Amino acid sequence: MANECxxxxxxxxxxxxxxxxxxxRCRALGLEAQVTFRHGDLMALGANRRxxxxxxxxxxxxVEKKPALFDV
Numbered sequence: 782m783a784n785e786c787x788x789x790x791x792x793x794x795x796x797x798x799x800x801x802x803x804x805x806r807c808r809a810l811g812l813e814a815q816v817t818f819r820h821g822d823l824m825a826l827g828a829n830r831r832x833x834x835x836x837x838x839x840x841x842x843x844v845e846k847k848p849a850l851f852d853v
Contacts, residue, residue: 782836783807783815792818793826824849 783790807816
């Protein structure tokens with residue numbers, strides 16, 4: 782998204798390994814200024830966090846408390 786749409790992106794993952802792999806890929810693509818990463822639980826972000834769009838690949842399937850996930 783950062784590369785094709787010229788938007789700022791925040792990546793969140795429970796896996797430190799996945800975060801490091803994503804950082805390496807962003808460095809290789811020269812996207813460090815547009816993309817930030819956070820190690821942690823997306824459910825711990827808090828209700829006051831707002832995003833213009835959300836993209837998930839597989840993560841939502843593993844969240845047990847779906848009503849809390851989609852509570853906006």
